[in-house]
Amino acid sequence: MLYGYAGQILRVDLDGFTVEKQPLPEDLVDKYIGGRGFVARLLYDLIPPGTDPYSSENIVVIAAGPLSGHYLPGSGKTHFGTKSPATGMYGDGNLGGHFGPALKYAGYDVLILSGKASGPSYLLIEDDTVELRDASAYWGLGSITVEEAMKQDLGQAYEICTIGPAGENLSRFACISHDFGRQCGRTGIGTVLGDKKIKAIAVKGTGGLPVYDLDGLYQAGKRAYRDIYAKPGFTGWQPEGTAGITNFVNQVGAFPTRNFQTSSAEHYQQINGRQILEKIRIxxxxxxxxxxPCGKYSRAGTALGTVNVEGPEFETISMFGGNCDLQTIEDVAYANYICDELGLDTISAGAVVGFALECHEKGLLSDEDFGRRVAFGDLPSVVHILELIAGREKIGDALADGVRLAAEKIGQGSERFAMHVKGLEWTGYECRNAPGMMLAYLTADVGAHHNRAWVLGQDVTGTDADVHSLIQAGGSGERLPKSDVRGKAAGVIASQHLRPAFDVLGTCRLQMMELGFEVEHYEELLALVTGRRKTWGNILEVSERIWHLTRAFSVREIEGFGRHMDYPPPRLCHDPVQSGPNQGHCISEREIDILLDEYYQARGWDENGLPTRETLDRVGLSDVG
Amino acid sequence: MQLRAIHENCSGCRTCLLACSIVNFRETNPAKSVLRIEGLFPVPGVYRVQLCDQCGACAEVCPVEAISEIDGVYQVDKDLCTQCLECVEACPQGVMRTHPGVETPFKCTLCLECVEACPRGAILIANC
Structure with a gap:
C-alpha cells in the first residue's frame, strides 16, 4: 500500500469527455516522490514532442505531494504544470490554499487534463463522481466573482480553482486562482485551461488518507508546530509575511523600479509590509x-474605489509598487485586485505594464495605442493597461503575449528593456550587482523566476541566513562595491535543489526558508506518513533529477535551444543602474559567460548548456534525451 | 467547561480539523471533524470558527432521547439514535455532523485537541 498517498491518478480527456482512474505507479513514486516530480515526468512522457501549447495534445497536470493534506506544518501545497504558452518550454506553478488536500481526500494524487471541451465548462470532482458541466453562466466573470458564485451554487465545502477573462482570451500569462487570493501564477497554465474551455475545477473530498504511523505522525506533527512557534520569525516574520522583505531588498539596491531602469524606490516605505499592517490588513x-500565514487579506481604498484582496505579497509590491512606480500600498493592492479578478499573474503583469509604460515614455507607443494618456505611478493608467491586456484590446493584444513577443512587434529597440529570460518575465529582484541571483534567473528551468533559487542573501551578505535574519540585519542603503561573479554556481545549484524538495513533498518551503525550520523534520515526517525512509540527501537527488529532466524537455521542444537562451535582456548588461546603492553598476556579457561556464561545468552540461548523456545517465534519466 | 472561539485570531488553516479527526476517528480526514471553519470571502473577509459550546439544542430536539449530557458533554448514544437528523437541523452552529462513512450523527467530545492544535489561539477553553 502507498501510505500517505491517495493512490490514484485521475485522467480526464476533454475531447468527448472520458474519465479514467489509474493506480498511482510505484516506480513514479520511487523516482519522483510527488508534486513537482510527478508534473515534470508526466509532462515529459505524455506530451508528444513538438506539441503546440494550444492543441488538444497539450495537457495540464495537477499533482499533490505525499505530505499534502497531512497533519504537519504547511501541508497545503499543490503543483501544476503544462507546456507553457509563454515560453514553449516546461512550465509549472505552485498553489497554496486547500485545493491539493481536497483532491487527495477525493481520492486522487494527480489530475491530468487533455483535449479541449466543446464549450465553456467546469470540471466537478466529488469523491468518485467526475462530471463536466456547462459553465456558460460563469464564462466572462472574474476569477474572484466566479469562485464566490460557484460556492453559492455548489456549496461552501468545495475547493475551487478558477480562471478569469485573461485566461479565456488567451493572455499568455493568465493564472489560476483559488481561495479568494491564492494563485498558481506563472507560465500561463491558466491560459491553457482557457484554451481547453475550462473555467473552473471544483473538488470536494470526504475520504481519509492512509498514514503509515498515525500516532507517531500526530506526535511528530505537534513537535514540529512547537518548534516553529519557538523560532524568532514566528512572531518576527509572520505579521508582515513576504512583504516584510521590502525594506531589505530596497536597501541593498535590488528592488526593480520603473521597468528596471533603477533598483531602489524612494517611496519604498509607503509600500512595505508595515503599511499593510497599519493601513489595510483585515x-x-x-x-x-x-x-x-503569510497571506494578508486587505481592504484598500483608492481614488478608483475600495477593494478586498489577499495581499499584496512582496512580488506584487515590487512589480507594481517598484516596477510600475505606484506610490501607495492602497494603489498596489488595487492593482493586485484587478490582476486577481482578470486572472493575470501579478508578476508578469507588473513586468509587462512597466515595459509598456517605458515604451510610452520613450515615444515608442503613443496615447492612441493605449486609447488614453498613460504614465508611471498612475493607478488609472495601470488598471487601464491591465484591462486592455485581459481583453486583448488595442496595444493590449500585443502585450498579452508577454514582453518578449510584444517587443518583437513594437521593435524600435524595445527588446533592450523587455525584461525576461526565455519568454518568462523577470520577477522582483534586480540583479546587476547580485551575480548569484542573476545566475539563478538565467538558468531557471521555466524562465526568469526567483522561486527556482533565491541567493540574494548570499550575494549581499555571503551567508546562508534565513530571510527573517536577513530582514533583522537589514540593508544599509549605502553604496555597494561591484560584486565578484566567480564561484557562484555551487550556491545557485544548492538552492535549485533545495526548493523542488518542498514542491515534491507537497509542503510550503517558507517555514524553512523564512524561519529556519530544520529540514531534518521532513525526513521524519515523510517516514511516518509514507513508511518510506528517505534522507534529505535522497530527496535532493530527486530535485537534481527533475532539474535535468525539465532542461531536457526544453531541449526537446525548442529548436536550437542552448546557451544563447540563458542570457539576460541587454538592459542589464548595458544600462547602468540609475540610482541607489548600485548606481552605475552593470554586469558585462563577459561576466555572464563566466557565470554560465562555471554553472554548466558544475551541472555536467556541455558548453552549449545541454545535459550530457553521461549526466543524464548518472541521475537516473537513461530513458531521456 | 466549554470551547470558545476567538474568530479574529483564526487564519483558516484548519489544523484544528485534522487534529479533531485524528483523535476522534483515528483518521486523517477533515470531513469527519466536529468543528467548522467558515471563510466569509471576498466580503467581509473574515473567518468564523463554528464549534460546539455544549448548548444542548441537539438533546432537546432528539425524539428518542439518544443525546444526553454526561459530565458536561452532550453525547450521542448510537444504539438509541434513529438517524432522523433532527439534531443536525437544530444545531445552531452547524456542528452536529454527518458523514457517509459514519452511521449516526456525531459531535464534539470536548477532547480539547483543537485547542492545542490551533497555532493562533483561536479556540479557547472557557470555564463556566
Missing amino acids: TDKGCFCCPI
Whole structure:
C-alpha cells in the first residue's frame, strides 16, 4: 500500500469527455516522490514532442505531494504544470490554499487534463463522481466573482480553482486562482485551461488518507508546530509575511523600479509590509495547516474605489509598487485586485505594464495605442493597461503575449528593456550587482523566476541566513562595491535543489526558508506518513533529477535551444543602474559567460548548456534525451 | 467547561480539523471533524470558527432521547439514535455532523485537541 498517498491518478480527456482512474505507479513514486516530480515526468512522457501549447495534445497536470493534506506544518501545497504558452518550454506553478488536500481526500494524487471541451465548462470532482458541466453562466466573470458564485451554487465545502477573462482570451500569462487570493501564477497554465474551455475545477473530498504511523505522525506533527512557534520569525516574520522583505531588498539596491531602469524606490516605505499592517490588513489568511500565514487579506481604498484582496505579497509590491512606480500600498493592492479578478499573474503583469509604460515614455507607443494618456505611478493608467491586456484590446493584444513577443512587434529597440529570460518575465529582484541571483534567473528551468533559487542573501551578505535574519540585519542603503561573479554556481545549484524538495513533498518551503525550520523534520515526517525512509540527501537527488529532466524537455521542444537562451535582456548588461546603492553598476556579457561556464561545468552540461548523456545517465534519466 | 472561539485570531488553516479527526476517528480526514471553519470571502473577509459550546439544542430536539449530557458533554448514544437528523437541523452552529462513512450523527467530545492544535489561539477553553 502507498501510505500517505491517495493512490490514484485521475485522467480526464476533454475531447468527448472520458474519465479514467489509474493506480498511482510505484516506480513514479520511487523516482519522483510527488508534486513537482510527478508534473515534470508526466509532462515529459505524455506530451508528444513538438506539441503546440494550444492543441488538444497539450495537457495540464495537477499533482499533490505525499505530505499534502497531512497533519504537519504547511501541508497545503499543490503543483501544476503544462507546456507553457509563454515560453514553449516546461512550465509549472505552485498553489497554496486547500485545493491539493481536497483532491487527495477525493481520492486522487494527480489530475491530468487533455483535449479541449466543446464549450465553456467546469470540471466537478466529488469523491468518485467526475462530471463536466456547462459553465456558460460563469464564462466572462472574474476569477474572484466566479469562485464566490460557484460556492453559492455548489456549496461552501468545495475547493475551487478558477480562471478569469485573461485566461479565456488567451493572455499568455493568465493564472489560476483559488481561495479568494491564492494563485498558481506563472507560465500561463491558466491560459491553457482557457484554451481547453475550462473555467473552473471544483473538488470536494470526504475520504481519509492512509498514514503509515498515525500516532507517531500526530506526535511528530505537534513537535514540529512547537518548534516553529519557538523560532524568532514566528512572531518576527509572520505579521508582515513576504512583504516584510521590502525594506531589505530596497536597501541593498535590488528592488526593480520603473521597468528596471533603477533598483531602489524612494517611496519604498509607503509600500512595505508595515503599511499593510497599519493601513489595510483585515485578517491573516492561511493555507492548509500553516502556522505562519503569510497571506494578508486587505481592504484598500483608492481614488478608483475600495477593494478586498489577499495581499499584496512582496512580488506584487515590487512589480507594481517598484516596477510600475505606484506610490501607495492602497494603489498596489488595487492593482493586485484587478490582476486577481482578470486572472493575470501579478508578476508578469507588473513586468509587462512597466515595459509598456517605458515604451510610452520613450515615444515608442503613443496615447492612441493605449486609447488614453498613460504614465508611471498612475493607478488609472495601470488598471487601464491591465484591462486592455485581459481583453486583448488595442496595444493590449500585443502585450498579452508577454514582453518578449510584444517587443518583437513594437521593435524600435524595445527588446533592450523587455525584461525576461526565455519568454518568462523577470520577477522582483534586480540583479546587476547580485551575480548569484542573476545566475539563478538565467538558468531557471521555466524562465526568469526567483522561486527556482533565491541567493540574494548570499550575494549581499555571503551567508546562508534565513530571510527573517536577513530582514533583522537589514540593508544599509549605502553604496555597494561591484560584486565578484566567480564561484557562484555551487550556491545557485544548492538552492535549485533545495526548493523542488518542498514542491515534491507537497509542503510550503517558507517555514524553512523564512524561519529556519530544520529540514531534518521532513525526513521524519515523510517516514511516518509514507513508511518510506528517505534522507534529505535522497530527496535532493530527486530535485537534481527533475532539474535535468525539465532542461531536457526544453531541449526537446525548442529548436536550437542552448546557451544563447540563458542570457539576460541587454538592459542589464548595458544600462547602468540609475540610482541607489548600485548606481552605475552593470554586469558585462563577459561576466555572464563566466557565470554560465562555471554553472554548466558544475551541472555536467556541455558548453552549449545541454545535459550530457553521461549526466543524464548518472541521475537516473537513461530513458531521456 | 466549554470551547470558545476567538474568530479574529483564526487564519483558516484548519489544523484544528485534522487534529479533531485524528483523535476522534483515528483518521486523517477533515470531513469527519466536529468543528467548522467558515471563510466569509471576498466580503467581509473574515473567518468564523463554528464549534460546539455544549448548548444542548441537539438533546432537546432528539425524539428518542439518544443525546444526553454526561459530565458536561452532550453525547450521542448510537444504539438509541434513529438517524432522523433532527439534531443536525437544530444545531445552531452547524456542528452536529454527518458523514457517509459514519452511521449516526456525531459531535464534539470536548477532547480539547483543537485547542492545542490551533497555532493562533483561536479556540479557547472557557470555564463556566
